Amino acid sequence: MKDLKAYIQDNKDRILNDLFELIRIPSISSKEAHKDDMYKAANWISEYLVKKGADQAEVCDTEGHPVVYGEKIIDPSLPTVIIYGHYDVQPAEPLELWKTPPFEPEIRDGKIYARGADDDKGQMFMHFAAFEYLVNTNQLPCNVKFMIEGEEEIGSPSLGNFLKENKEKLSGDIILVSDTSMLGAETPSITTGLRGLSYCEVHVTGPNRDLHSGLFGGAVANPINVLCEMIGSLIDENGHITVKGFYDDVEELSDEERADMGRAPFDDEAYKNALDVHELAGEKGYTTLERTGIRPTLDVNGIWGGYTDKGAKTVLPSEAHAKISMRLVPHQKSEKITQLFKDHFLSIAPKSVKVEVEFLHGGEGYVSPTDTHAYKAASKAYEQTYGIKPIPYRSGGSIPIISMFEQILETKTILMGFGLESDAIHSPNENYPLSQFLKGFETIPYFYKYFAEK
């Protein structure tokens, strides 16, 4: 690509400033209080796309937060690349653990620190930058459509309808997404699998009011004790999930496929050291990458009940609650697993308490083939900028909409993520190395080039 490295060098500061403007809008999709910020961010992006060369862009209302759609059609007979990204971010709590405010981006030690620095404002912006470069240097080899949503972090509840209602408009040859990680800064990889998700909240109610634990303790079921026992029973001593029927549809990989996966460079010791844990944990008989890549899991994401302030309060609380999510592998259906979980959880509840299971959100997993033109174009693009072929890799994360794209739009997706595991997405001090941002900026134009060479 003509003058690509020079263009990046000359324009990166300005582009980063643009990204920082977007990051400063606290577009937290899960919080009602940030509703206006969602529109603010969507409008910002819509105007930005036009400024960078889109023929047109619009903020499309949905039942939830809006979707930004933009396009540049240079020739309808050419292939069309659809760029998907999301402008919404996770809540920033616990705020006290951030070294600098989450919505005031700062570059430290070569990394951008902010909520959304990686997920997904930072990664999405690499596409805006690549688009700007291709337009400004007259090298755009195909049509481009942008579909930037605001509900990814809450399970994209409105996107399905949006896709259905705009199927024609969203027609294209490939969807390109940067919202995943690479295996390492020196180990380019393309995510070829994502896990599905079933996310529930459970409520355990005991007595109709908080009681004195001395006067009533021992005679009345304590909902926290009960909840703990129920949760404790969900995973057995081999790391297997005990929900009845949970593994029925799990795809078992062949020894060959597992051996292939095992070739990805990965060091348990370094992984443990980075997380400061003495021992890893998980399902017996599987490696770390297998545990996160090809096996389903169950995690409690939050728990609360009783007195949680400083000091000692001798209360036997009326209620206890937990958020429990399961990551699913291909062939496990989110809806079915949610029902199995619900049935199981209610079945293990003792009669001394009332238990409710509330479904919060879910989505299906995805597997991408590696023998397609699009995958090969992506692979060549990485090879161009990194000098080595990227490793196809199954990630533990979930982007439920990827399977929706295939189902509704009938279009495949390529996951060209440039994040690193150390980016602390969803955590305090989320960050994104400048070098990754710039490498993504450099790699994406080559994808367009090779993809257009049909």
Add this chain to the structure above:
Amino acid sequence: MKDLKAYIQDNKDRILNDLFELIRIPSISSKEAHKDDMYKAANWISEYLVKKGADQAEVCDTEGHPVVYGEKIIDPSLPTVIIYGHYDVQPAEPLELWKTPPFEPEIRDGKIYARGADDDKGQMFMHFAAFEYLVNTNQLPCNVKFMIEGEEEIGSPSLGNFLKENKEKLSGDIILVSDTSMLGAETPSITTGLRGLSYCEVHVTGPNRDLHSGLFGGAVANPINVLCEMIGSLIDENGHITVKGFYDDVEELSDEERADMGRAPFDDEAYKNALDVHELAGEKGYTTLERTGIRPTLDVNGIWGGYTDKGAKTVLPSEAHAKISMRLVPHQKSEKITQLFKDHFLSIAPKSVKVEVEFLHGGEGYVSPTDTHAYKAASKAYEQTYGIKPIPYRSGGSIPIISMFEQILETKTILMGFGLESDAIHSPNENYPLSQFLKGFETIPYFYKYFAEK
């Protein structure tokens, strides 16, 4: 007693107003922010006692919140009754469940609603009222000393030293305490047993930061899952506590003693209905009153970890915490049980997490004999006002300082509590029926009378 009923009738409104003044001071001992309120309440009581006829009263500094000491010595050769009470209260959280503000007392349906209405400002005030009556009508038959502390709800950490340093000043023949409940409004009872307490906070730390549950889930121990499993294992399917050595010192009652206990009127159905639970729970082989009265228990008083706000956050948290307390029966020593718990809890921790056990507070149980002069005086006092003999009864609650009184001051205690189970102490909408307050006011002077008749 001369004109007792008329005195109560004529003065109750004024006395209740005085009580309400004290209740309005939010003397929450566990919260640093209320430090000044502790002094405010202590000073208020000190001045009040002098106003009501004490020879002198003083606010005594301790390492923690102050103790109020007051006395009226009419003749050193007469017996001395020591009145113990506490002016500190439990936190009022969760505030949103209170129908009226916790520190703005209100009388509704014949009950005083407020934090401290019963525990212990309301019950303590019956003694102030009885003292006022005895002084004003020249019927005080013995000496009186008041010892009103401000740290009962946090385990009385400073009282032991205070007792040791003021042993001479606190000499007396009996300690009289109203900080317990009766079996029912029509069933007078005297608490002859209290449970001991060991209260700990446990901390489970997994990875050094909050992680993305998709990328890391299944490969890294989730501290909430681990904490739940650990807590779930603390009580087995028979309701037995699994802490090694926990039952070694538990006093086993004879069949006769258990049959005696069984004579206390108690209805499991009514108890369940009042709490709105379908089934009671607890140690197999014991009745409800035995479970709370003569058996040790373990309750989680609070638990927290991960994302607990609205919506779905897919976090694998770094930490999880719980407050766990055990109620102990006679012969179980708090310090020993705390150590056993600590050893056990650390021993069941998997290597994938770090676990800490922090001791918050504890105290010993107490058993009061029923053949003493003081017990008989109390029993006669109840018989005088209720027309029936009170039932000696072992409560599930803990007032760790009662055993300290015996140990340090070498003085026995009589627990003349007028609370009811429905008073919701330590809970939202704590209340105290006016009828109980007035009955206590009426009964206490008779105790003085019969106790002085040596």
